[in-house]
Amino acid sequence: MNTSLHYDYKGYRIDLTPRGDYCAAFAADISDSSGRLVSHLGVAGNTEDRAVSRSRELVDFELAYGNTH
Numbered sequence: 058m059n060t061s062l063h064y065d066y067k068g069y070r071i072d073l074t075p076r077g078d079y080c081a082a083f084a085a086d087i088s089d090s091s092g093r094l095v096s097h098l099g100v101a102g103n104t105e106d107r108a109v110s111r112s113r114e115l116v117d118f119e120l121a122y123g124n125t126h
Contacts, residue, residue: 064109067120069095071112073105083108087115095119 064071072086085101085108088094096115102108 062105064112066113066116069116069119071109071116073101073108073112081108085112087112087119 062073062075064073068090070088070092072088074084074086075082076084079100080103081100082103083101083105085096085098086094087096087098096119098108098111098115101111
């Protein structure tokens with residue numbers, strides 16, 4: 058299956074691919090508003106909900122870290 062799932066969160070784009078690394082069911086690519094890849098999570102999660110949640114946590118971290126440094 059090569060279908061990707063797309064989500065927008067706080068100006069970032071989350072692209073889930075249902076074929077993660079190792080034993081994860083989903084991988085995630087997170088891009089900023091300019092399309093620059095911020096992070097690739099090869100082991101985003103075993104369910105779609107967990108993969109989206111983990112990706113959102115990473116976006117929140119990126120925003121918090123960027124705002125303080």
